[in-house]
Every structure is written in structure tokens, then in C-alpha cells.
Amino acid sequence: MKKNTKSLELEINLLHERICSALADTTRIMILYLLAEKDMFVNDISEALDTPQSTISRHLRVLRERNLVATERQGTAVLYSLPDDRIIQVLDLMRAILNDQIQAEAAITKSI
Amino acid sequence: MKKNTKSLELEINLLHERICSALADTTRIMILYLLAEKDMFVNDISEALDTPQSTISRHLRVLRERNLVATERQGTAVLYSLPDDRIIQVLDLMRAILNDQIQAEAAITKSI
DNA sequence: TATATATATATGAATATACTCATATATATT
DNA sequence: AATATATATGAGTATATTCATATATATATA
Numbered sequence: 001m002k003k004n005t006k007s008l009e010l011e012i013n014l015l016h017e018r019i020c021s022a023l024a025d026t027t028r029i030m031i032l033y034l035l036a037e038k039d040m041f042v043n044d045i046s047e048a049l050d051t052p053q054s055t056i057s058r059h060l061r062v063l064r065e066r067n068l069v070a071t072e073r074q075g076t077a078v079l080y081s082l083p084d085d086r087i088i089q090v091l092d093l094m095r096a097i098l099n100d101q102i103q104a105e106a107a108i109t110k111s112i
Numbered sequence: 113m114k115k116n117t118k119s120l121e122l123e124i125n126l127l128h129e130r131i132c133s134a135l136a137d138t139t140r141i142m143i144l145y146l147l148a149e150k151d152m153f154v155n156d157i158s159e160a161l162d163t164p165q166s167t168i169s170r171h172l173r174v175l176r177e178r179n180l181v182a183t184e185r186q187g188t189a190v191l192y193s194l195p196d197d198r199i200i201q202v203l204d205l206m207r208a209i210l211n212d213q214i215q216a217e218a219a220i221t222k223s224i
Numbered sequence: 225t226a227t228a229t230a231t232a233t234a235t236g237a238a239t240a241t242a243c244t245c246a247t248a249t250a251t252a253t254t
Numbered sequence: 255a256a257t258a259t260a261t262a263t264g265a266g267t268a269t270a271t272t273c274a275t276a277t278a279t280a281t282a283t284a
Contacts, residue, residue: 012210013138019206020141024132025271026125042231055272057232062270067213076230076281086209093202094131098124100196101179137243154259167244169260188253188258226284233278240271250261 022066027051028059029091035069036088039081134178139163140171141203147181148200151193 022028030049034040042060046053060080063069070083082088134140142161146152152160158168172192175181182195194200 012207013141015210015214016141016203016206017136017138019210020132020136021270024129024136026129027271029125029128029132052273053231054233054274058271061232073231073280076228078231084209084212086205090202090205090209091128093198093205094128095124097196097198097202098127098131102127133242139243164245165259166246166261170243173260185252185259188256190259227282228284229280229282231279231281234276236274238272241269243268244266246264248262251259252257253259254255254257 019066019068022062022068023087023091025059025062027055028063031056031059031063032068032082032087032091035080035082036085039079041077041079043077045080130178131180134174134180135199135203137171137174139167140175143168143171143175144180144194144199144203147192147194148197151191153189153191155189157192 023032027049031045034045034048040048042053042056045060046056049056060069064071067083068087069080072079072081135144139161143157146157146160154165154168154172157172158165161168172181176183179195180199181192184191184193
């Protein structure tokens, strides 16, 4: 009987990789944090991050393809929002780990 | 007075990106889940994943550089372990999101 | 209906990074 | 010397990023 270890299911690991890849970009991380505060249109994000609309549009596409952002048309504009707040929990948890790493490193540097 | 929004600190965002990048690879995700179950030597991981030692070693280096794995020499061998279980929490939370996405999609497909 | 606006999509080009494997060498330990 | 691992290198392949530009589509307004 082959043990169907959760950690070794290839298919879900590939999806998992796709989610992580979506987060592996500073611009997309910033977009997600912006959307955590309020829903925004593409141009709002483009201005907030001082980045061309086509570039933001590509990043949004990556996030949309992985269902990390949702869209809703409002008149001529498309409003972006977060369909699942847990992605912010994920990001915050990583930040907590990061902050601890930085503090641990600072402590080592100080003690030398 | 400039508001120092947590979400827009570039420096930490770059570190954040590096953590996410480290997770954005199926092999590394599998390595982390293996190490969540027990500490392992490089050759153990290499066998478990049926992947050359040099490839595993490169992946471990990526994880080590970001402090996502810790090392401890035991005789001639080097034992790898997880210094911070929260990285598994991060991965599990992503899986939960993924599973909900998959189920939502299945529900839509069924209803058509 | 015609026009303007907002966004998506497509394409090309330049650049960069990452992955894999194979192979070789260096280093630490027994 | 033998073992375990790290490190380095090269090659092939693949993917991602950015920007610029152009076009397509949906909607609102005149």
C-alpha cells in the first residue's frame, strides 16, 4: 500500500509553485497590500506604484490567473479586489518570519 | 509627515520577494515538507526525490541563504532541519487557499 | 450614432534569472 | 584513503521582467 503523502502529491505541488511564483515579485506583493487596504482600479495602482499601466496590467493578469485577485466592472473601469484575505495572512506570516530573521541577525552583529 | 506604510517599504519587500522565490519551486516545496516530518541528510533527500545530489545541494543552498533550513554537522554528514515551523504554516495556508479554489472550480464545472 | 475613456490583449526586444544535469574539485571527517 | 557534502563551471533550456506601442473591446457621454 503506497502511502499517499500529502507533501509529495506532484500535481498540487505544481499549483503550489504557481501560487508562490505569483507572490515572488515585489510589484505584485505591493499590489496585494494595496488591495488589502481598498479596492482599486488599474490606473490607481499604476499611479500608486509609479509603474506603466501595461506593466501593472500584466501583473494583474498573473494574479487573476491564480485567483489571487477578483475583478468587477464598474462602468468603463474594472475594479480589483482581494477574493480571499488569507493571502494577506500568508504574506504577513512571511513578514513575521523575516522580521525575526532580521532581528536575530542584528543581535549577532551587535554581539561581535 | 510621510506615512511609513508597512506595505510600501521597498527594502523589506525585496526580502519578501526572496522568500517567495525560494518557495516558488516544486522541488524546494517538497524538500521543506520532507524536513517537516524529519531531519534529513542530503543523500536522503536526493533519494527521496529521485534527483541528483548536485541539484538538491543547489536547492538547499537557496533555502539556506534565506534561513529557511538550518544545518548541523554530524560526523561526515550534514543534517538539514527546519529552524522555523512557521514556513510550513505558510505552505499549509497556501494549500488551504488552493484546495478551496479547486473545490470552487469543481462546483462550477459540475453546475454547467 | 459618434466619440472618448478605461482596460485588456498582443507583440517585440532587451535583459535577467532560474532550472537541470554532468562533471570536477575542494573540504571536512572518519 | 574513503566518505559526505559543498562549490564551481558550462551548456542547454525555459521563463520572467520591463517598456513601448498598437489594437480590441466595453462603456459612458455628447
